[in-house]
């Protein structure tokens with residue numbers, strides 16, 4: 001799994017840092033998490049830089065299957081529609097899925113009325129609710145009418161106290177005007193395993209956990225040949241059947257766990273979503289967590305429902321992540337070294353992300369190319 005971090009600034013570009021957006025390459029395809037203003041420009045220049053550096057890792061836009069949004073603030077969403085338009089101009093014809101959080105009340109209203117455009121103002125949504133943004137994007141050209149590919153628009157209900165893994169999501173077709181419930185995101189991610197973890201911010205928000213599949217161990221055909229087994233017997237062992245007193249388990253190395261990343265989006269440093277997630281069996285190789293403020297600005301973090309670096313580190317400890325990368329810095333932070341130093345008081349493996357970092361992740365190793 002490789003993660004390309006294409007923006008580390010909160011709310012506005014500052015000190016050479018852009019707003020949020022990341023690309024996660026897995027073996028089954030690529031997923032984007034957040035898509036702030038200028039996202040397509042950043043992918044383009046990032047790829048150009050990687051090509052010049054002769055890097056093995058690129059962002060292949062044709063491989064992108066899903067865009068996940070963490071919440072509706074514009075520094076996380078405003079690059080989405082121009083990016084869709086560019087994909088269409090580049091000749092994309094494969095479907096693309098967009099998944100974004102909203103309130104359970106809005107999900108239920110749209111589902112009960114079976115109307116993507118149902119009145120929701122009485123539910124007092126935030127002015128940047130992603131239900132509104134979906135509707136703007138459709139009206140501005142985000143549908144099959146104007147794009148050369150299908151788009152699956154999915155809203156997922158989120159609340160800090162949700163049970164982890166219990167999904168309340170709807171697939172919306174604005175042209176056919178249909179709304180249907182979906183149970184499994186995998187049908188819309190090219191089979192990549194993802195999970196929404198509710199977080200706590202000033203608008204409905206969630207973190208996204210993304211996992212690469214486990215890999216079967218390698219079959220030891222040399223050992224089978226050395227033991228004078230016939231071709232048919234070797235085939236049976238390779239299929240997972242035992243032959244006589246030869247157990248198939250002796251002929252295959254152990255399974256390799258796939259790496260997983262959890263990307264926080266914007267969140268308060270204390271919330272039930274992370275506590276509930278820590279009680280599940282899910283492993284997290286890497287937590288990418290916002291650290292908008294230094295500890296001296298804890299009052300601001302609490303007021304605006306953001307985190308300090310120490311809170312990010314505490315979340316990494318809580319969910320037993322192997323590594324922590326901090327991001328989403330306030331413009332008051334010039335040198336991210338101080339944030340990293342604070343986080344390292346609580347957690348060993350910390351990196352303060354820079355724009356265009358490429359992280360190569362396995363379940364037991366991490367390599368960061370800045």
Ligand SMILES: [Zn+2]
Nearest residue numbers: 010011075266
């Ligand atoms: Zn933000």
Ligand SMILES: [Zn+2]
Nearest residue numbers: 071073201266
């Ligand atoms: Zn925000």
